[in-house]
Amino acid sequence: MDAEQSLSPSTGRRALAAGALSAFAGAVAVVATALVRHPVALPVALVLLFVAVAAAWSALVHRSSTRVLASVTAVAALAGIVLLLGLRSFVVIAVVLGLVVVSSAAARAAIGRDLAPTPRSRAVPPARHGVLLMNPRSGGGKVVRFGLEDKARRVGVTPVVLRPGDDLRALAEQAVAAGADVLGMAGGDGSQALVADVARRHDVAFVCVPAGTRNHFALDLGLDRDDVAAALDAFGDAVERRVDLAQLGDRVFVNNVSLGVYATVVQSEDYRDAKLATTAQQLPDLLGPGAERVDLRFAGPDGSAAGPADVVLVSNGVYRFTSLNGFGTRERLDAGVLGVVTVAVDRASDVPTLIAAEVAGRISGFRGYQEWTAPQLEIDSGQPLVDVGVDGEALRFPPPLRFRSLPGALRVRTPVDAPGTTPAALTPARAGNVIKALFHVLAGRPARGRTTPGG
Incomplete structure (x- = not known):
């Protein structure tokens, strides 16, 4: 009873x-x-x-x-x-x-x-030698605004603040070489992925401090993104679990990689400062009459050649999408698979329906929408370089692009009293x-x- x-x-x-x-x-x-x-x-x-x-x-x-x-x-x-x-x-x-x-x-x-699923985790003691790398430019200056450098020192964690021209990976490698047993990153998701890659290569525990702009990785780890300094508690008595990472070639990502229309738009130097205006300026060339699709070739869920697509999203784990803007959240980070989403738009008739589905938060109901999972994926192209957005960072890669999941690759520590659950896991x-x-x-x-x- x-x-x-x-x-x-x-x-x-x-x-x-x-x-x-x-x-x-x-x-x-x-x-x-x-x-x-x-x-x-x-x-x-x-x-x-x-x-x-x-x-x-x-x-x-x-x-x-x-x-x-x-x-x-x-x-x-x-x-x-x-x-x-x-x-x-x-x-x-x-x-x-x-x-x-x-x-x-x-x-x-x-x-x-x-x-909500219950992730496999274990209680761990405080870090013996914790190091927190910080990007003071991320998130509009959250590192300074939340006083993370001083707060890290007060809890016995060594802060390392990036200066212009610093190599973040080299600093993370130096920290591990100096004996760090817990490695943290205060910055955006691109920086989180880089330091997480160093941590997984050395099997060192990782702490995510959400000091970036959107902090999607922190959200899906169940952290409170509004209380940035609270993430420092993960260097003390904490909960540790293993989560997946994913790779594009040799580059690790924690969230997703976008290709196609969105990836092309974000390549513009004006995009970060004027997203709407830049999108409106470029859409006629990307989806207007006579526009040619980005050349992306890959196998669909049944293994046969997939049809042309205007948007391709490859993610570390499966996202629950309501729209293509913001990417949604993941129920779990330990499924050991890539999530693949493609959207194909018939310019003559599908675009209004796509916009209506996007506005209504029902993008998965659009007829050109398809999603599946796979442990790995290869995308080829006739272009010498393919525009991609990796965890929000605009890059170009030579084809073929090879993606693979890295199941349980990263040991992540989170505070004992962190929320611990993602929005996607809380509701059906x-x-x-x-x-x-x-x-x-x-x-x-x-x-x-x-x-x-x-x-």
Whole structure:
């Protein structure tokens, strides 16, 4: 009975499950009522919305007078939606969105960690000689803003701050040669990958300090990206586990490699400072009428030659994608596989649908979307150099590009009190599974439906 009670959700979580289901039901009821009251206007408004999306895309991939005409069409379609539905309808939309947000937040809290896989880990003692390398330019200066150098010294960790012209790999190798048994990196994901590679080559434990801009690797390690200094606790009593790395040729990456349209856009020197403007400027040449696809040749999931693709993403582990912007998160980092995602766009008809799927967070439902896993992958090309984005860094590699997974290659230490769970592991991928999990919690059972440890 005690084991059963320990698995049972608390009263608070059951109340949150009830709130999540009620808010979701309320959103459905509001939408149903609006359809009854406006059986013609709403479908017409959806058609206008599709026209607006298609016209906006046309404006992006064309130039000169065609771009102006498409922009005017998009604005006119949006104006038509306002006139057709009236301002009251936008209040209804706001209410629906509010109910969905409330339902989502309550659902996540209600489900808790019931669905998250439990990684194999072990408790480890404090580092005997911990070294933390720091890039003061990463993340807009997080190393200085969070006082990481002084805080590292206070907990007995040797800080090494990169100066202009320093070789990060050489500094990491020097730290290991000097006796470091735990090697840490405070910086972006590209720097994390480089130092992690040194750590795995010497079988030295690694600490990730999220001092970069997005810190995707830290997110999927279950670290709190907002509390940068808290990651230093991993040099003390900590939890250690093995995670995968991946390689493109001899270069290790911790997150993903992008090829195709996105990789070409990020090669621009203006991209980091003006992402939207740079994308709009280059899209006509990449996806506009007459544009040629990037020459990428590879085998699909069945081993046969895959069709042409406009976007290819190869990741360290499997991402749960809702859109192509931001890349999503991974449920686990120890599956020992590469995740492969390809997107092929028919310029004549698919682009508006792709944009709608991207905006709705349902990119996996787009007909040109395909994903699979593999321990290794080779991508060839007739180009002398292929544009790639490796953990967000724009590079060029000669083909063929050879990718492989490195299962369990890295010993990672995380603080004992770190969150420890990624967003992808906390909630099911499908709405139906979320509702099922909430009903389990509401009934006093874990989200997976078990009532006993062996059930």
